[in-house]
Amino acid sequence: MNLSFLRVSIWVYLAIFFLYLLGPLVIMSVTAFNSSAFPRMTPWECLTFQWFGELFQDQRILNGIKNSLIIGAGTVVLSVAMGLAGALMLTQIWPKLRATYYTIIIAPILIPGVVLGISTLVFWDRINRMLGLGADSVLSNGIFLTVIGQSTFIASYCMLVLVARLQRYDVALTEAALDLGATHAQAFRKILLPFMRPAIASAAVLAFLASFENYNTTTFTFGEYPTLTIELAQKVRYGITPSISALAFIIVALTVFFALLNEAKLKRQELVAAARKNATVEELAGKIKLPSFFAGNVAAMLVVIFAAATITVVGTATAYSPDQCIANVKEQKQLEADQRIQELRKQREERRKQREADEAEQGETQSAPKPSNNSGFGNVFAPNALSGDEDESNAEPQPSTNGGFGGAFDPNSLKTDE
Amino acid sequence: MSAGVGVDLENLWIRFGDFVAVRDANVNINGGDFFSFLGPSGCGKTTILRAVSGFLDPSEGKVLIGGNDMRGIGPNKRPTALIFQNLALFPLMKVWENITFSMEIKGASAKERRKRADELLDMIALPGQGDKLPSELSGGQRQRVAIARALCAEPDVLLLDEPLSALDLKLRQHMRTELREIQQRVGITFIYITHDQGEALTMSDNIAVMRAGVIDQIADGKTIYNDPNTAFAASFVGENNVFRGKIKQVMGNEAMIATNRSGDLVARISTANQGKLKEGDDAMMFIRPEAFAIAPDGATGDHFVTARVNHEEFEGNVFNIFTEGEGGKEIKVSIPNHGQSFQDHTGQNITLEYEAQNAVLVPAGELAAE
Ligand SMILES: Nc1ncnc2c1ncn2[C@@H]1O[C@H](COP(=O)(O)OP(=O)(O)OP(=O)(O)O)[C@@H](O)[C@H]1O
């Protein structure tokens, strides 16, 4: 009894936890496929891929992605290099200084990104002026500044990752290499670096992700090269469209895909290692019988399923046309709107009649409509205020309502307006 | 032996802060010798080896290899190869890559390296195992790969830091003979570090016995065993019964000591101390368990000790008799087993006899911890 209760509550806890964790992502992803002009899951209108199309036609988003990738690459190179240098330094330094050194080098993580951004901007601007360079020099270039600014703290993250691995390094390995005639550079390149490779890869991924999602620091340094986060933030200021959901969906999907791919790879290495251990010398000398890619590798299967699903979806998307459905919804909306307008008119009519009747009764008291009336009027619109129907009913005479009301939320239209 | 490259330590001091790890070591190692440093844990053996291979700078004195002062010459420039206490095989490289790392450094082609690796793998009796990773080998195999890797660098001096300590007894004994064979085949100088006196005695041409940073004695195994310089050397190498006393009378190479519990006993003064030990000095007399024999009852004199048998052990090649002499003095006796029917003495009083030649007298000093 008690045990099963415990088990149930653990499951409930897990469910709530995952709901909390993943729920928003799932919902956002789903809204990317709803034709509703505002990202929402209900009411479900039509399955559509139009938001993806819109996303890929948005020059600012595309440009933002491009800048983010360039800056990400730069930050990865700089941060991993600095992180590795910092980590090596930590193991070489005089033990008494180690704690102090560690604190100093970790400090950038604790400093608000905003401060780092401003200080980067101010510092390099000073340098730029000291060198007598113009406003278009490399030192005031948005990409340069952003890479430098982000690396100030991302390098610390990298160092933490690298130090963890470096602590497991046996210095005797370097000594052995030296003893066998290697120079310090050779020992570093042939022994230490290969040992650090997994950690360097982790640090690089971490650095890239941290750079990609950074906003606080970048917002001061981007200059003429806005990153994706900057573009998104600017876009959201004018209203949110499902094409942002589409972007979110793509990012989530890519993350899941690479996570699975990585898992599959690790699992595969494990299996190969296990197979090698079991194999006799002859087997190894002859042909290594690798386990088939899928055997006992759930992640690998998931990757394949994932890829298949992607292909299917893309295939469907190119073939599928939600026009009919959208037309239907449009028609229905129009009908609803018409109906509501009719009702409205009727109400107005009634009210007018009532007023006339009142006037007739009370004679002179012919003032403005009472506040209570007014609120009654507002109620008609309240429940749907967000949905944009308001616009529609206002724009009632136009036949191409749909385009019109969608446009209100489309940043593209804003941009072209500018 | 042959014309190998010798190693000399001259007035070598190594300090870590205030701590003296090696104190005024003077050692001459002949080229082509198998030389061992023997001492308990923490006595500075590894420290000496690191000074020879160039990872540590001496605080004072110098290291000469082949007569050349090694000061300022880094480990990668010295004609030495070190086999580390923990082997330090490169975990991410295959066995053949490990073995031929020194060739890779010099830019040899993969084909050349492969060929050399196969030769060396044959030599260490691991043919066809070149494609494994070190983690896929057993302890003894890893051991041999480490030796092959060091030999591949074609050093003039091979330094081995307790390479057998991680192995089980059988493998250790097997590897002893194998190491000795390899050394004789390649003919280079081996400097071997161990805290196992059995290893040192079986393999070495010469042994240095170390105690807390000080070298007590340098000699071949037989001399160290039979003619120790100090109480430490006598008690550390092999088993020994110790009798403390004051020298009563010196008679040429022999002397008589007055012990508290076992009466007056006669022993040979160890070679290094002849002429130095004088009447009235505190001294220690050492008698190996196998140097005792059971004498007929009632015999007395200065070659006899009486004792009561506590218990006996049969060890295969010997019978061990643990006895208690006068005043509770513990004495161990080993009687070789040559198939005689052995009579159990437990609880009896027996008389033990030895020859003065087989008992050594050294100045009183620090004993090795059990
Ligand atoms: N880098 C160092 N800093 C300070 N003290 C050290 C250092 N290296 C060694 N020592 C000290 O020097 C002494 C000798 O150490 P060493 O490693 O040479 O011992 P060892 O004889 O090889 O012992 P073992 O048989 O346990 O390997 C030890 O007391 C050790 O604590």
Ligand SMILES: [Mg+2]
């Ligand atoms: Mg040691």
